[in-house]
Amino acid sequence: MRSLQTVAALTCMKTLLMIFNTLFWASGIFLLILGVWLHVELHKFIELSPDFSATAPYVLVGTGILILFLGTLACCCTVKEQPILLYIYAAFLSIVFVVEVSACVSGYAYRNQLSDAFEKGLNTSMGSYNVEYSRTSAINSLQAHVHCCGINGAGDWYNVPYGKIPGSCCKTNMGCDTTNPVLIYNTGCHVLVTGLLRSNFGVVGMAAIGLSVFQLFGIALTIMLAKLLLKTKYESMS
Structure with a gap:
């Protein structure tokens, strides 16, 4: 018992x-x-x-x-x-x-390598924009969903073969002039995503x-x- x-x-x-x-x-x-x-x-x-x-x-x-x-x-x-x-x-x-x-x-340990790989991928995708459908769709989805443009800023698009800012950088889908900085996202995708990850790294770690x-x-x-x-x-x- x-x-x-x-x-x-x-x-x-x-x-x-x-x-x-x-x-x-x-x-x-x-x-x-x-x-x-x-x-x-x-x-x-x-x-x-x-x-x-x-x-x-x-x-x-x-x-x-x-x-x-x-x-x-x-x-x-x-x-x-x-x-x-x-x-x-x-x-x-x-x-x-x-x-x-x-x-x-x-x-x-590999957080910096992941950041570099992401930047490299963005650069490659922007270079293939409007040429490779999969990369074009991916960069458009990223910019539209995350509200960013380019790698470090919208001006990065002038340094790639496409040569202009795509419509996915627009804040609105109606009557957007991509040459008007007021109507487009100016923060770079790499800057925004890596900054967001770094700011929340402590919370994730805890x-x-x-x-x-x-x-x-x-x-x-x-x-x-x-x-x-x-x-x-x-x-x-x-």
């Missing part, structure tokens, strides 16, 4: 782990939705950079599906009190934790650290519950 103290500890830990599993499962849904959204939206900008990897959305979708599977498995293991499966769940959580930390470190600490808490809680279940099992057998 389990003592009242043991029952109380098990109930508390199972409740905390179920809360963790629910939040972890919700993060899987978020990654899945984010991956699908990136797959739908990001294809417009893939042609902008030859160094861009189109696999990122699929990685997010795969990670989201894995988290959904693990979260569902963890809930079943918690309810059925299966220590071995809980240890396996903790191992999978550790793997996900290592992958996330590696991704964050890689993103930080969110990543918070998620990592949250997962470490889940790993520790899972192992503690598994150990307690094994302990109570051996005590009941003795």
